[in-house]
Amino acid sequence: MHEMSLAEGVLQLVEETAMRENARRVKLVVLEIGRLSSVEPEAMKFCFEAVTSGGIAQGAMLEIIAVPGEGWCMACGETVAMEESYAACPRCGGYQVQPTGGTEMRVREIEIE
């Protein structure tokens, strides 16, 4: 969803950092995208290319690190692995699972020169 505006957000963070570091070019952008976040990596890559065009980050590689999903199952009383948002608990099959990990959407680092 709205990967275009998220890509704009990424670009803003990247450009701010690149300017501060006196970079001439951004070669690589590394994102951490949780499995339970609402970002579709393929759509993000497409939008990233579109928004970076013509700027300091034009042509930069985009690396997306997928962070595994985790949730707290109220019924089981423990943390369980989650493949996708709103999925049933893999232990008890219930839906009372609160996502606790893998919801992040972060810019981790960039490579500049």
Place this chain on the structure above:
Amino acid sequence: MCTVCGCGAGEVKIEGEVAEGSHEHTHIHEDGTVHSHVHGHDHDHAHVHGSEEALAGAHAHTHHHADGSEHSHTHLHQGEHAHEHAHDHGHEHHHHEHGVAGDLDYGTGPARAHAPGMSQSRMVQIEQDILAKNNTYAAANRNWFDERGILALNLVSSPGSGKTALLVRTIELLKGKVSISVVEGDQQTSNDAERIRATGVTALQINTGKGCHLDGHMVGHALERLQPADDSLFLIENVGNLVCPAAFDLGEQHKVAILSVTEGEDKPLKYPDMFRAADVMLLNKCDLLPYLEFDADLAEANARRVNPDLTIFRVSATSGEGLAAWVSWVESGLEGQRGKRSETVAALKQRVAELERQLEHSQAAK
């Protein structure tokens, strides 16, 4: 991230006037350079002028949102600029960079670069949330609401679920009791704001252009315009869209999702983010239930599956059924916010008393 979803830059309009147009700034730098420019909030311009000292901090723009303090923008050009450095880089830096440690080592750059224009590539940590900017604006808005005892609700739904009709009915039921102001978000037209104004309350239309949701920054500007009263109700009707508005915090106390019975019972499962982000769901158009095959219990069960804590009211903006319960929920929310304000006021009074005591002490010591 002000104008979003594509190339919406410059398209956000607040009641017909181009929002970005209001951001023209004139700068006078220490070196005497004067320039003015128009901000589009997506800022990909880098300025070239003056020394680094002159530039440092010169570009922190403060937006005067109603509370006057929190909206200073840090633009891309935080004291440095791209062009000159890019050119000088290769000539100077190789000596300096490596000389700091005592040794002159030219061998660590890629391809042992001596050539002017070549420099080492390096990794820079950022570690920031993609939505950090929006969340900063939202937090400022939330703080502003809390300090003034204002209850802000963000109404979200698909287009056509009856958000505006529900707002109109809610306003009619509450307007004698509490001051109300409304922000209407749509891609185009000011039709909704006009419908709200017909009830006699203040409304501001924000047209997002190509954008598919309101964001924290737009709402900050709306606050500045509307100046909602202390202890009042602030209603935000988001762009009709069950996807994007879920991720963009506006600083509201609660998101209220509206699902109408002319939609599918499985909508909460199809668009779970929105129903998870909401605290309340209004099941609207319930007067039509006898004519439809819609299973209201199933719709509620689906919504609770994605959000077990969801409060649900079955209502009809047309017949008025169920609205009393919804309105009393809003009233208890207003009470809660007033409580927060009096806490803030009490805390401030205490602080003032403390400072006065300290002042007396220091004067006595003299």
